[in-house]
Amino acid sequence: MDSRAGQHDAALPVAAYAGGVSFERHGDVAVITADNPPVNTITAAVRAGLSQALQQLGREHGIRALLLRCAGTTFFSGADIGEFSGPPREGEYRELYGSIEALPIPVIAAMHGTVLGGGLELALACHYRVASPAARFGFPEVTLGIIPGAGGTQRMPRLIGAAQALELILSGKPVGAQRALELGFIDAIIGTEATGTAATGTAAIGGDPSDLLAAALAYVGRLLADGAGPRRTAERCVDAASATATLMQPLKARIAQQYSHQRAPAMAFDAVTAAVTLPLAQGLTYEGQLVAQAKVSVESRAAVHVFFAEREARRVADLPPATVARPVQSCAVVGAGTMGRGIAECFANAGIAVTLLDVDPAALERGLAAIAHDYESQLQRGRISAEQKAQRLARVRGSLDDAALAQADVIIEAAFEDLALKRSIFERLDRAAKPGAVLATNTSTLDIGEIARATQRPADIIGMHFFMPAQVMPLLEVVRTDACSPETIQTVMQLARRLRKTPVIARLCYGFIGNRMMEGYAREAERMVLEGAAPRRIDTVLEQWGMAMGILTVFDMAGIDVSVNVHRANAARYPPDPSYYQADMALAQAGRLGRKSGNGYYHYPAGEGTRHDDPQALAILQARAAQLGIEPRAHTDEEIVERCIYPMINEGLRILQEGVTQRAGDIDVVWCAGYGFPRYRGGPMFHAETIGLATVLDGLLRYRERFGPMHWEPAPLLVELAASGRSIAQWEQQR
Numbered sequence: 001m002d003s004r005a006g007q008h009d010a011a012l013p014v015a016a017y018a019g020g021v022s023f024e025r026h027g028d029v030a031v032i033t034a035d036n037p038p039v040n041t042i043t044a045a046v047r048a049g050l051s052q053a054l055q056q057l058g059r060e061h062g063i064r065a066l067l068l069r070c071a072g073t074t075f076f077s078g079a080d081i082g083e084f085s086g087p088p089r090e091g092e093y094r095e096l097y098g099s100i101e102a103l104p105i106p107v108i109a110a111m112h113g114t115v116l117g118g119g120l121e122l123a124l125a126c127h128y129r130v131a132s133p134a135a136r137f138g139f140p141e142v143t144l145g146i147i148p149g150a151g152g153t154q155r156m157p158r159l160i161g162a163a164q165a166l167e168l169i170l171s172g173k174p175v176g177a178q179r180a181l182e183l184g185f186i187d188a189i190i191g192t193e194a195t196g197t198a199a200t201g202t203a204a205i206g207g208d209p210s211d212l213l214a215a216a217l218a219y220v221g222r223l224l225a226d227g228a229g230p231r232r233t234a235e236r237c238v239d240a241a242s243a244t245a246t247l248m249q250p251l252k253a254r255i256a257q258q259y260s261h262q263r264a265p266a267m268a269f270d271a272v273t274a275a276v277t278l279p280l281a282q283g284l285t286y287e288g289q290l291v292a293q294a295k296v297s298v299e300s301r302a303a304v305h306v307f308f309a310e311r312e313a314r315r316v317a318d319l320p321p322a323t324v325a326r327p328v329q330s331c332a333v334v335g336a337g338t339m340g341r342g343i344a345e346c347f348a349n350a351g352i353a354v355t356l357l358d359v360d361p362a363a364l365e366r367g368l369a370a371i372a373h374d375y376e377s378q379l380q381r382g383r384i385s386a387e388q389k390a391q392r393l394a395r396v397r398g399s400l401d402d403a404a405l406a407q408a409d410v411i412i413e414a415a416f417e418d419l420a421l422k423r424s425i426f427e428r429l430d431r432a433a434k435p436g437a438v439l440a441t442n443t444s445t446l447d448i449g450e451i452a453r454a455t456q457r458p459a460d461i462i463g464m465h466f467f468m469p470a471q472v473m474p475l476l477e478v479v480r481t482d483a484c485s486p487e488t489i490q491t492v493m494q495l496a497r498r499l500r501k502t503p504v505i506a507r508l509c510y511g512f513i514g515n516r517m518m519e520g521y522a523r524e525a526e527r528m529v530l531e532g533a534a535p536r537r538i539d540t541v542l543e544q545w546g547m548a549m550g551i552l553t554v555f556d557m558a559g560i561d562v563s564v565n566v567h568r569a570n571a572a573r574y575p576p577d578p579s580y581y582q583a584d585m586a587l588a589q590a591g592r593l594g595r596k597s598g599n600g601y602y603h604y605p606a607g608e609g610t611r612h613d614d615p616q617a618l619a620i621l622q623a624r625a626a627q628l629g630i631e632p633r634a635h636t637d638e639e640i641v642e643r644c645i646y647p648m649i650n651e652g653l654r655i656l657q658e659g660v661t662q663r664a665g666d667i668d669v670v671w672c673a674g675y676g677f678p679r680y681r682g683g684p685m686f687h688a689e690t691i692g693l694a695t696v697l698d699g700l701l702r703y704r705e706r707f708g709p710m711h712w713e714p715a716p717l718l719v720e721l722a723a724s725g726r727s728i729a730q731w732e733q734q735r
Helices: 044-059 081-085 090-101 118-125 152-160 162-171 177-183 212-225 245-258 264-277 280-295 298-313 338-349 361-380 386-394 419-432 448-452 486-498 514-530 535-545 551-558 560-569 582-589 615-628 637-658 664-674 684-691 693-707 716-724 728-734
Strands: 021-026 029-034 065-070 107-111 114-116 128-131 136-138 330-334 353-357 396-399 410-413 438-441 461-466 475-480 502-507
Touching (some): 029 044, 081 298, 090 118, 107 118, 107 212, 128 212, 162 245, 162 264, 245 264, 280 298, 298 664, 298 684, 330 338, 338 361, 338 386, 338 396, 338 461, 361 386, 410 486, 419 438, 438 486, 461 486, 475 486, 475 664, 486 502, 502 664, 514 551, 514 582, 514 615, 514 637, 514 664, 535 637, 560 582, 637 716, 664 684, 664 728, 693 716, 716 728
Parallel strands (some): 029 065, 065 107, 330 353, 353 396, 475 502
Antiparallel strands (some): 021 029
C-alpha cells in the first residue's frame, strides 16, 4: 500500500476552474470542490469546471481516490432549471456523470444540505456516497412536469429496487439521511467513527461533523485501507424481486387514479420499468427520450412557470432600493382561535419567540393546549424530534394582558372577521405596541385602510393574510394600504422568507387577490347545487379536473358559518341576486356548519373524518331552490368546470388591469399556493393562455346569454386581448 494512504492533512496548491470548481490533492486523494452560491446549482459553468477538473485528474500521478464535495450550505442542489427554456441539456449531464462513473479509481460523493434532482443523480454516478446527518435527498422533477433526466430513473432502481425508486420519484419529497441509508443509496452517515468495514456501507450515526471534509477524507482512508475499488452502479442489475407485478401494479393503478391529468408520473413508471430489463446505456437513452417529450408538455411549462413566478413574487417592484427591513426577534398574536394558534406555530417553527394573547382565559388555555397537541402529534408521526418539540413549545407563551405586547416587533391580529371588532383591537394595539412595531391584520376581506385609521400609526399597518391551517399552507397575502411605509412592506416580505411562506403583495380591495377571485368560483358551485347538482358531483368534477379539494368540501372544512358571516357583513357589495350564496345560508340556518358540527354539505360521522352524501342536506338545498324559483337542470362535467373556472379567470384579469397585483404570475402563485389550483395547469392566468383567451371570452358570452350580464360580463382586458390576439405577457410588457 502507498505510504501516503490515509495521510490527508496537507493539501497541495489549488487549481481553479469555471463555475467555482477547484482541484487539490490531499496526499493520494484528489478533492474536487464546487462553490457556486447560493445553492450550488449545476449550471453550464459548473459542468465545464467539473470537466476541467476531471481532465486535471487525468494528468495527476499517484492518485488513488477522488472525493467530490461542495462548499457552502449544500451539496449540488439540482440542475439549472433556467435551462428549461433553451435547447435540451440533459445529454451534457449524462455525459459528465458517465465520465465520473467510468473513472478507474474510487469516486466518493461527500454530501450535506439538500441534495435534489441533478445533484442526487450526480451522486448516484459516484461509486460511494456519504452524507452529514442533516442531509436530505429527493427527486422533485415530477413537480415540474418532468422525470429525472440524468440517470435517476436508471441508477436509483439499481441501488434500491424498482418499486422503492418509483415511490421516491413519485412523491417528489426529500428523505433524510437515515432513511437514505436504510434504503441503500448512501453508504454512510459521517460524523462519528464508522463501525464495521467502510466498503460494506455500515456506519455509525452521529451529529454533523465540525469539518465534513476531514470526516469524508477519513472515510476515504478507510476505503483505501480495505482495498476498495470502483463500484459502478452501471454494472449492477435491478433486483427482479423489487419489480414484481405485486409491487408495481398498485403503483401503476395509483398513477392512473391520482395523476390522471399528468404525464410525468406515467413516464416515470415507464422509465423505471425499463431499468429492469435494459442495460444502463440503453436505459439512459430511453430516459432521455421521455424527458424530451415531457419538457415540451403544457404540464411541464405550467409547473416551471409557477416555480419562477414564486421567485418573482418576492420582489416588490416599487420599493426604493435602499429600503431596509426592521429587525424581528419577537412576535405577538392576538386571538387564540384556530388561525391565531396556527400563526403562533409558524413563528415558533421559525425560531421566533411568540406571545399568544386572548382576553378569554378559557380560549387562551384551549389555544395553548391545541399547540401542544399539534406538536405532540408531529412528534408521534416522526415529523419533528423530541428536542424540536421542546424548543418550539418553549418559544410560545400565553398572556391575557396587553402589556405583554410592549416589546413585540410584529403583532398580528387574528380575531373574528368583524370590522368594528378589529378596529377596537387596533386601538388597543396602538396604545400597547412600541414605536416601529409592525401591526398586521389577518383579515381575509375587510378594509385594512379603515382598520389602520383606528391608530395613530397607519404607516405601520399592513395585512398578513395567512391561509388555514396557517402552520401548513405556504401562501401569505401581504396587503398594503396607500399609507403603508416601504419599511413595513420590506419587513413583512423578508419575514415571510423566515416563516417559509410564499408572499404575494397586493393592493387594497375587497377580498384582495384570492378571495375576490373565489367569489365567482364559489358562487357558481353553490348556484349549480341549487339547480339540482349533488355536492359530491360538483366537488368530484373539480377534483378530477385538478383542484386539491372541491369548493363545497372547502366550505365544510372552514366552517359554513364563516362564509355566511363574511357575506352578511358585505351584503351591500354584492349584486341584487336573490340566489347569491343561498346554499350556504340555507345550511347554516339549519345548524349545518360543516365538519365542526358533523354536517354541512356532507355528513361527517363522529370519529371518521370522511365526507358522506347526506339526503338531509339535499332536501334543505332543494327546498331553498324551490323558494327562490330555481328550476332543476342537468349539468355536464364541462359546464361545471367552465362555470367555476371562467369567473375566476375573468376576475383575475380585472384585478390585473386595476393594478391590485403586480403581475399575472402573482395571481397564479396565490391560487397554486393557497387555493389548491393544480400546478400542472399553471394557475388561472396561465391556464387562460393555455386554452386561449378567445375561448374564455366565448364561454363568458355564452353564459351571459343564458343567465344575463349580472355575473357574466367579460372583463375589459379580456375583451381587449381576445380581440387583439395579444398575450397577457405582451400586455404587461407594454403597459
